[in-house]
Amino acid sequence: MARSGSFAPIAAGQERDGRRAAAPRVSVIVPVYNGAATIAGTLRSVLAQTFGDFEVLVVDDGSTDGSGAIAQALAADLGAGDRLRVLHQANGGQAIARNHGMAAARGEFFAFIDADDWWTPDKLAAQVAALDAHPAAALAYSWTVLVNGDRQPLGGRVEAPFSGAVHGLLLVTDFISSGSNPLVRRGAIARVGGFDPALIPSEDWDLWLRIAAAFDLICVPQPHILYRQRPASSSDDVWRQERVSRTILNRELGREPGRDRLRPHRRLIFANRYKYLLFKALDAPPTPRRGWTALRFLGIILWGDRGLLRQGHKILLLLLRIALTALLPSPLARAAIAIVPPLSRIHTFPLNHTKIPRLHPPPTP
Numbered sequence: 001m002a003r004s005g006s007f008a009p010i011a012a013g014q015e016r017d018g019r020r021a022a023a024p025r026v027s028v029i030v031p032v033y034n035g036a037a038t039i040a041g042t043l044r045s046v047l048a049q050t051f052g053d054f055e056v057l058v059v060d061d062g063s064t065d066g067s068g069a070i071a072q073a074l075a076a077d078l079g080a081g082d083r084l085r086v087l088h089q090a091n092g093g094q095a096i097a098r099n100h101g102m103a104a105a106r107g108e109f110f111a112f113i114d115a116d117d118w119w120t121p122d123k124l125a126a127q128v129a130a131l132d133a134h135p136a137a138a139l140a141y142s143w144t145v146l147v148n149g150d151r152q153p154l155g156g157r158v159e160a161p162f163s164g165a166v167h168g169l170l171l172v173t174d175f176i177s178s179g180s181n182p183l184v185r186r187g188a189i190a191r192v193g194g195f196d197p198a199l200i201p202s203e204d205w206d207l208w209l210r211i212a213a214a215f216d217l218i219c220v221p222q223p224h225i226l227y228r229q230r231p232a233s234s235s236d237d238v239w240r241q242e243r244v245s246r247t248i249l250n251r252e253l254g255r256e257p258g259r260d261r262l263r264p265h266r267r268l269i270f271a272n273r274y275k276y277l278l279f280k281a282l283d284a285p286p287t288p289r290r291g292w293t294a295l296r297f298l299g300i301i302l303w304g305d306r307g308l309l310r311q312g313h314k315i316l317l318l319l320l321r322i323a324l325t326a327l328l329p330s331p332l333a334r335a336a337i338a339i340v341p342p343l344s345r346i347h348t349f350p351l352n353h354t355k356i357p358r359l360h361p362p363p364t365p
Helices: 039-047 067-077 094-104 123-133 167-172 186-192 203-214 238-253 259-283 288-304 306-310 312-327 330-339
Strands: 026-032 054-061 084-089 109-112 137-147 153-158 183-185 216-228
Touching: 026 039, 026 067, 026 094, 026 123, 039 054, 039 067, 054 067, 054 094, 067 084, 084 094, 109 123, 109 186, 123 137, 123 183, 123 216, 137 186, 137 203, 167 203, 167 238, 167 259, 183 186, 186 203, 203 238, 238 259, 238 288, 259 288, 259 312, 288 306, 288 312, 306 312, 312 330
Parallel strands: 026 054, 026 109, 054 084, 137 216
Antiparallel strands: 109 183, 137 153, 137 183
């Protein structure tokens, strides 16, 4: 039985309502929920692509701020009404919105971009060329620049060099980094399935892993994605994200034929994921529950990556940040952290020390 909101594959150029349209090579899928403040900037970056053979499907996920109407009006203003469609659905979340977009798409390739990120103008051209040059690859990804709301770099970049059979490496660290990055072959999605709504908020990493288990990936070593960074909110559910992450990790670590190859690195793989979870726990406004959760996360990290203990002074600062978060009321914790400048960003330190083990090549079929 298909999951709610699952992707139902449609052949490129398939007839709809008795009509058959020439299929574009790329379908760009843009889920949006109450993104009125950012959707226009995102769509401008898509419509400015130097590669021209694409359609855009904006999936309005039950917005109440007119996001869909803004997208439609922008397309009309830019003369792009023939290539941009707005689909509407009741609010169901990003995974279901992306699946809705894929089910309505006509392209040979799928690209995704969140409604508050941007692409450089050559993003699609470079990724299409990479997949054309590597027919065995099912997914192309580029490098990512972390930016603020004014598109100014924040000093962080994700620049992984991995291509080929990279399932194990993608399990070690999510080097694709965001759902706004990959270009994926339609046939790969039809084979492995779409985004799983049960695995929100890590449904994109889950899908990339399922693709990487069945196909090669290809790296495009150029920064094409401007990934907007927002402070976490108190409503961000890091506990759900932990449960989902463990579900994905345990499933993928048990997958054949890589199970024996990955087993020696199990603790480090979990530690790397918990570095990200620790960052999410402490990036939100401080609460005692988040503090105690962060302490537990740090224990799992040090259990799997004891090399971090060599950074003793940073571990002590991190423990101080955790203690203030766990033991003080939220307003006092926030004020105390602000008094000591190094504490404000110390939770990024484990994330910046992601350790990549030496993996043996996967067995040849």
